[in-house]
Amino acid sequence: MRIPILKLHDCLLVSIQWELDDQTALQFQEDLLNKIHETNAKGVVIDITSIDFIDSFIAKVLGDVINMSTLMGAKVVITGIQPAVAITLIELGIGLEDVLTALDLEKGLEKLQQELGD
Amino acid sequence: MRIPILKLHDCLLVSIQWELDDQTALQFQEDLLNKIHETNAKGVVIDITSIDFIDSFIAKVLGDVINMSTLMGAKVVITGIQPAVAITLIELGIGLEDVLTALDLEKGLEKLQQELGD
Numbered sequence: 282m283r284i285p286i287l288k289l290h291d292c293l294l295v296s297i298q299w300e301l302d303d304q305t306a307l308q309f310q311e312d313l314l315n316k317i318h319e320t321n322a323k324g325v326v327i328d329i330t331s332i333d334f335i336d337s338f339i340a341k342v343l344g345d346v347i348n349m350s351t352l353m354g355a356k357v358v359i360t361g362i363q364p365a366v367a368i369t370l371i372e373l374g375i376g377l378e379d380v381l382t383a384l385d386l387e388k389g390l391e392k393l394q395q396e397l398g399d
Numbered sequence: 400m401r402i403p404i405l406k407l408h409d410c411l412l413v414s415i416q417w418e419l420d421d422q423t424a425l426q427f428q429e430d431l432l433n434k435i436h437e438t439n440a441k442g443v444v445i446d447i448t449s450i451d452f453i454d455s456f457i458a459k460v461l462g463d464v465i466n467m468s469t470l471m472g473a474k475v476v477i478t479g480i481q482p483a484v485a486i487t488l489i490e491l492g493i494g495l496e497d498v499l500t501a502l503d504l505e506k507g508l509e510k511l512q513q514e515l516g517d
Binding site: 285286288289290294296297299386387 | 400401402403404405406407408412414415416417446504505508
């Protein structure tokens with residue numbers, strides 16, 4: 282299984298709607314970085330509204346992919362972080378300090394466009 | 400595997416990026432109709448840019464899901480139909496007469512918003 286990555290203008294949209302297994306998470310990481318490279322995307326919105334639990338491996342992959350995307354020059358917005366996911370991320374020390382967050386995909390995209398407009 | 404369906408304002412976005420097997424196609428049909436019902440979406444954009452071949456079963460499911468969505472009151476735009484896919488659809492008599500089409504996701508979304516604005 283691979284997670285589709287949608288291109289909308291200069292942003293990429295990803296919605297993770299089912300729990301990821303390790304293989305899918307790693308595949309997603311690779312696919313997203315390739316897609317950023319291919320499309321010259323300036324921003325990425327990752328919506329994880331439907332994820333209400335993540336394990337430490339997935340949390341690490343998510344933290345990594347955000348840092349890697351930032352390194353490649355794309356701004357990342359994570360939307361829909363659920364309470365349990367926030368707890369896991371903080372407990373694991375994945376603070377996502379430089380990452381924008383928003384409530385849902387629409388608000389995430391708005392926030393990203395504001396940022397990119399600056 | 401299930402295909403994620405993204406909600407953006409009053410539209411749903413779907414990008415099918417890998418060949419569907421029969422089970423996934425039927426699951427997608429069910430998921431999309433449920434999502435239209437849940438979100439009261441007025442429009443759906445289905446991007447099939449990455450699909451360069453469809454068999455008769457998938458073509459039928461695609462034709463059906465478009466008709467079903469229309470029946471539920473959502474306008475459907477199909478984007479990125481490849482030559483081989485267009486050939487298959489027409490040869491199977493799935494003419495998609497009432498369906499809007501566009502080149503890519505951005506243009507599809509624009510077209511949909513124009514239509515919904517009327």
